[in-house]
Amino acid sequence: MTSAEIEKIFRDETGRALATLIRLVGDFDLAEDALQEAFAAALERWPSTEVPANPRAWLVNVARNKAIDRIRRQISFRAKEAELTHEAQLDAEILPEEDSLVLDDDMLRLIFTCCHPSFATEVQVALTLRTVCGLSTAQVARAFLVSEEAMGQRLVRAKQKIRLAGIPYQVPERDALSLRLRGVLAVIYLVFTEGYVATSGEALMRPDLAREAIRLARLLDTLMPGRREVKGLLALILLHDARRAGRETKGGDIVLLEEQDRTLWDQAQIAEGLRLVEEALQLPGRAEAYAVQAAIAALHARAPNFQDTDWKQIAGLYEVLLRISPSPVIELNHAAAVSMVDGPARALDLIDALQARGGLDGYELLPAVRADLLRRLGRHQAAREAYLAAAAATQLEPLRRLYARRLAELDR
Amino acid sequence: MQYLLMIYRSEAELFKMNEADRQKMSAEYGTFTQSIIQSGQFKAGDGLQPSTTATTVRVREGKVLTTDGPFAETREQLGGYYLVEAKDLDAAIAIAGRIPGAREGSIEVRPIMIYSPELVQARSGRA
Numbered sequence A: 001m002t003s004a005e006i007e008k009i010f011r012d013e014t015g016r017a018l019a020t021l022i023r024l025v026g027d028f029d030l031a032e033d034a035l036q037e038a039f040a041a042a043l044e045r046w047p048s049t050e051v052p053a054n055p056r057a058w059l060v061n062v063a064r065n066k067a068i069d070r071i072r073r074q075i076s077f078r079a080k081e082a083e084l085t086h087e088a089q090l091d092a093e094i095l096p097e098e099d100s101l102v103l104d105d106d107m108l109r110l111i112f113t114c115c116h117p118s119f120a121t122e123v124q125v126a127l128t129l130r131t132v133c134g135l136s137t138a139q140v141a142r143a144f145l146v147s148e149e150a151m152g153q154r155l156v157r158a159k160q161k162i163r164l165a166g167i168p169y170q171v172p173e174r175d176a177l178s179l180r181l182r183g184v185l186a187v188i189y190l191v192f193t194e195g196y197v198a199t200s201g202e203a204l205m206r207p208d209l210a211r212e213a214i215r216l217a218r219l220l221d222t223l224m225p226g227r228r229e230v231k232g233l234l235a236l237i238l239l240h241d242a243r244r245a246g247r248e249t250k251g252g253d254i255v256l257l258e259e260q261d262r263t264l265w266d267q268a269q270i271a272e273g274l275r276l277v278e279e280a281l282q283l284p285g286r287a288e289a290y291a292v293q294a295a296i297a298a299l300h301a302r303a304p305n306f307q308d309t310d311w312k313q314i315a316g317l318y319e320v321l322l323r324i325s326p327s328p329v330i331e332l333n334h335a336a337a338v339s340m341v342d343g344p345a346r347a348l349d350l351i352d353a354l355q356a357r358g359g360l361d362g363y364e365l366l367p368a369v370r371a372d373l374l375r376r377l378g379r380h381q382a383a384r385e386a387y388l389a390a391a392a393a394t395q396l397e398p399l400r401r402l403y404a405r406r407l408a409e410l411d412r
Numbered sequence B: 001m002q003y004l005l006m007i008y009r010s011e012a013e014l015f016k017m018n019e020a021d022r023q024k025m026s027a028e029y030g031t032f033t034q035s036i037i038q039s040g041q042f043k044a045g046d047g048l049q050p051s052t053t054a055t056t057v058r059v060r061e062g063k064v065l066t067t068d069g070p071f072a073e074t075r076e077q078l079g080g081y082y083l084v085e086a087k088d089l090d091a092a093i094a095i096a097g098r099i100p101g102a103r104e105g106s107i108e109v110r111p112i113m114i115y116s117p118e119l120v121q122a123r124s125g126r127a
Helices: A003-025 A028-045 A055-077 A081-092 A100-114 A121-132 A137-144 A148-164 A174-196 A207-223 A228-241 A267-282 A289-302 A311-324 A328-341 A344-356 A366-376 A380-393 A397-411 B011-016 B019-038 B089-098 B117-123
Strands: B055-060 B063-068 B107-109
Touching (some): A003 A121, A028 A055, A100 A121, A100 A207, A121 A137, A121 A148, A137 A148, A174 A207, A174 A228, A207 A228, A228 A267, A228 A289, A267 A289, A289 A311, A311 A328, A328 A344, A328 A366, A344 A366, A366 A380, B055 B089
């Protein structure tokens, strides 16, 4: 086995192996250190011998023994009663090969702990990417555009809080589960959104982050089957991501939905997304925001072209969303859909009314949406000002170039 | 009369302290604690874990909202405290959410420091 293949196994198994180890040894840092030692041992042994049939169980066992060694060494220095008790528990644990349900629960424990509401949202995202997805601290730092040192500090503090504040390593009880799950889904969606349209920088997309989000949503759908909100989110991000190849030129310029070459869309991924939307909508319960957003994405995915999209139904679905989870983003998207049904003037009225209520204060995409509506209405001077405001509001280079292009078109 | 004495200090300075100074400080606290226990004036007292371990709880429209970190609002002032036993942070947050003051103000949930036996000895001045 090549070291690249071994690296891939590490990458795929880190989250789950760590999840079980944390339960077994009761400490994030100890589990992480022990797993690193187990990886080192595997790199030494696997190239020359056969790779074990169940590499994760092998890694967990080796790491667990390394952890026991560490605890023993500590005890020989300082005889601590608590740690002796802990070691006894550790020895009594059943080896982790057996019960797949227990192992699934470990993964959920890890996810819910990383997404605990006592952490700031960005800390939840960072912890999830580092421990559940197995990204390195340097990779997580890049996702946040901060230095590796700063991210390392943030992760150390978070793990310290888990230990010192007594954040439980468990799946929330039934009555808290829905609320806590919403927090987990928000983290996954945030990771996806950053991958779909980056906040700043040279590149429109960060496909690695989009991929991690899809991986997480898939994992959650396996671990908690039959939940509408999970299926809805997975469908939503699969359908958005399926358009990736059509969304930018080779030179990295944005291609808007109306100009996209739809033959570039990933049809297999669209088929999977459509199937999941159906499943999510058929499960009993009230309308659920992610499933409704996925239904909108499904209408786009099915449409033969931009003009023949079912805009009426899309506008209707945005109205449903406005009732169940109102937000400025939904208001803007609703207005954009209305502009395709009733024309740009009606959409502009909606946005101006919303703006007058202060509902869009500081919202970065507002001038861009207004600029497009004004351009379509032939109000070139107002459109020009709005594009300039849009360009000033964004930190993303491809968006700046798009607005510059629009301005140049207006001047022609 | 009873009084709550609140100890404010710079955590940054505390983290920078070397081991010898730390022990000296612990011993001083130990001596002080003993003195007010002996004079019959001690009711309760604890050290707190650093503010990075804090969670602030508010209840608005019946929903429990949590934020990372200590309470940082200058318009509100400390008005009381409860010292409770809870099995984990979730249980402590649940209790905090039931405090009437959580509906108007904020409750900071901060874990109490647990000292190792050596430190407790040092604190009580017997080491």
